[in-house]
Amino acid sequence: MIFECVNLSLTFSSQRPVEALEAVNFSVDAGEFVCIVGPSGCGKTTLVKLIARLLTPSQGNIHFHQPPDNERLQTAMVFQHQGLFPWMTVLENVAFGLEVRGLSREDRHQRAMAFIARVGLAEFANSYPHQLSGGMRQRAAIMRAFLADPEVLLMDEPFASLDAQTRIIMREELLDTWRENPKTVIYITHDIEEAILLGDRILVMSGRPGTIRADIAVTLPRPRSFSLRQLPAFDAIHQQVWHLIENEVRQSLRVTT
Amino acid sequence: MKRLLQIRITRHFSVRALVFAVVLLLVWEAASATGFISRLFFPPPSAIVQTLITMTLDGRLPTHTAATVIRISLGVMMGIVPGTIFGILMGWSRRLREIFDPIIAATHPIPKIAIFPLVLIIFGIGELSKVVVVAISAFFPALINTMTGVFQLDPVYFEVAHNYGAGRWKTFTRVLLPGSLPHILSGTRLGLNTGLMVAIAVELISAKTGLGVLVWFSWQTLRVEELYATLVVVSVMGMAINVGLRWLFARLAPWSNENSPKTV
Numbered sequence: 001m002i003f004e005c006v007n008l009s010l011t012f013s014s015q016r017p018v019e020a021l022e023a024v025n026f027s028v029d030a031g032e033f034v035c036i037v038g039p040s041g042c043g044k045t046t047l048v049k050l051i052a053r054l055l056t057p058s059q060g061n062i063h064f065h066q067p068p069d070n071e072r073l074q075t076a077m078v079f080q081h082q083g084l085f086p087w088m089t090v091l092e093n094v095a096f097g098l099e100v101r102g103l104s105r106e107d108r109h110q111r112a113m114a115f116i117a118r119v120g121l122a123e124f125a126n127s128y129p130h131q132l133s134g135g136m137r138q139r140a141a142i143m144r145a146f147l148a149d150p151e152v153l154l155m156d157e158p159f160a161s162l163d164a165q166t167r168i169i170m171r172e173e174l175l176d177t178w179r180e181n182p183k184t185v186i187y188i189t190h191d192i193e194e195a196i197l198l199g200d201r202i203l204v205m206s207g208r209p210g211t212i213r214a215d216i217a218v219t220l221p222r223p224r225s226f227s228l229r230q231l232p233a234f235d236a237i238h239q240q241v242w243h244l245i246e247n248e249v250r251q252s253l254r255v256t257t
Numbered sequence: 258m259k260r261l262l263q264i265r266i267t268r269h270f271s272v273r274a275l276v277f278a279v280v281l282l283l284v285w286e287a288a289s290a291t292g293f294i295s296r297l298f299f300p301p302p303s304a305i306v307q308t309l310i311t312m313t314l315d316g317r318l319p320t321h322t323a324a325t326v327i328r329i330s331l332g333v334m335m336g337i338v339p340g341t342i343f344g345i346l347m348g349w350s351r352r353l354r355e356i357f358d359p360i361i362a363a364t365h366p367i368p369k370i371a372i373f374p375l376v377l378i379i380f381g382i383g384e385l386s387k388v389v390v391v392a393i394s395a396f397f398p399a400l401i402n403t404m405t406g407v408f409q410l411d412p413v414y415f416e417v418a419h420n421y422g423a424g425r426w427k428t429f430t431r432v433l434l435p436g437s438l439p440h441i442l443s444g445t446r447l448g449l450n451t452g453l454m455v456a457i458a459v460e461l462i463s464a465k466t467g468l469g470v471l472v473w474f475s476w477q478t479l480r481v482e483e484l485y486a487t488l489v490v491v492s493v494m495g496m497a498i499n500v501g502l503r504w505l506f507a508r509l510a511p512w513s514n515e516n517s518p519k520t521v
Contacts, residue, residue, distance in 0.1 A: 049416075052416075052420050053420075054416050054420060075420065076421060077417070077420045079413055079416070079417065082411055082414070083413070085414060085435070085436070086436075086512050086513075087435035087436060087438070087512050087513075088435075088512075096417075096431075100421050100422050100427055128512040130512060
């Protein structure tokens with residue numbers, strides 16, 4: 001086990017307190033790829049920000065198996081968008097984690113370059129994010145997180161703002177990178193297909209307040225690709241997950257319209 | 258011909274614009290020479306150029322221009338530096354913003370030239386008062402733009418920095434400062450432009466040297482050509498400020514699409 005969430009709750013205290021998460025419990029093993037699926041507004045992002053320690057829980061705890069040390073980041077997060085600093089080149093962005101850790105310029109740029117080249121961004125190393133396509137930007141953001149070599153990699157719908165075709169390629173690329181650099185990953189998505197394709201496990205969340213409804217193991221063989229969708233086992237999991245969140249999605253539509 | 262007109266000399270300046278300006282000057286020249294418009298109010302451009310040359314050679318333009326340039330440089334420095342620093346602090350701290358916002362909202366709209374008499378009382382009739390008014394007028398745009406730049410910075414950038422373990426200093430130098438740099442620079446540009454306006458205005462009221470003095474003197478003696486010639490210099494100064502800063506922008510913030518600041 002690499003970390004566990006115990007009774008994690010968060011209430012946003014404003015004029016009307018909002019219970020964002022209530023009693024979330026789960027543990028993650030080292031090297032696992034865990035996908036968290038749920039309808040929008042169910043607290044997925046809140047959960048992952050808690051794990052990243054960008055938010056503090058009102059109750060409960062996140063226990064990491066290893067005590068924190070200064071040498072290694074516990075988590076590195078890939079954000080949905082705006083994750084790259086617009087004022088840094090791709091190279092500087094990817095090397096940011098190493099820069100914070102105090103590596104020399106030459107050293108960190110050399111190591112970043114290797115990661116950048118791997119995803120075909122070598123000729124854009126000195127470009128600024130606004131000169132890249134959305135897909136290229138997310139590639140760079142993902143490389144930054146891998147290069148920082150955290151204990152747990154957090155991804156908050158990294159491909160949500162990309163078009164469907166780019167997303168297919170990016171998922172497969174992510175799986176390749178992950179195979180070459182094994183890592184514990186928590187991956188947030190609202191896309192059930194994506195969760196099945198990527199994950200060893202799917203945690204299904206429901207909202208208001210956010211809790212974990214189900215913990216589903218995905219035992220499909222790896223390496224996986226887009227063609228996985230033709231397997232009957234894929235369909236079975238898809239239906240199981242959809243069944244769990246369908247009601248809530250319908251309800252939220254009824255409430256808002 | 259059409260092709261030629263579309264050629265751009267710089268990103269902001271095309272052959273078309275140049276041709277239009279030249280045509281306008283030619284029409285003016287002809288209208289003034291034939292007496293279609295009064296030579297007294299609108300002397301022909303050729304006469305203005307002649308006057309420019311004369312005033313440059315007899316040393317009047319260089320002397321007065323230097324006085325104005327020094328006044329603006331000193332004043333704007335004294336205004337922009339504290340304005341920017343204070344703007345960063347106010348953008349950073351919500352408490353500071355809450356405390357100072359009303360004061361700034363109340364003092365900012367006062368035309369800075371209207372403070373001049375007060376400044377004269379406090380700092381006396383001399384160079385210092387003029388520089389102080391220019392400083393005050395440059396202070397506000399620098400402060401307000403910088404503050405906006407800092408507190409409008411997307412919080413996600415601070416989250417990224419924090420997530421990767423960046424401390425306060427790293428966050429300041431690698432996130433806050435570069436992130437608000439485009440706004441800081443546009444504050445500087447506005448500060449300089451306001452500084453130029455106020456410097457000339459102050460010289461109109463009370464000074465012995467400066468382009469404002471030259472403007473006022475040529476009005477009193479009804480030397481219209483000299484009036485125009487001086488205004489040409491003021492205009493060139495304003496353009497030089499903006500061209501120079503645009504160059505600086507592109508150097509310092511090449512990532513920013515604010516790289517093409519609108520001219521005031």
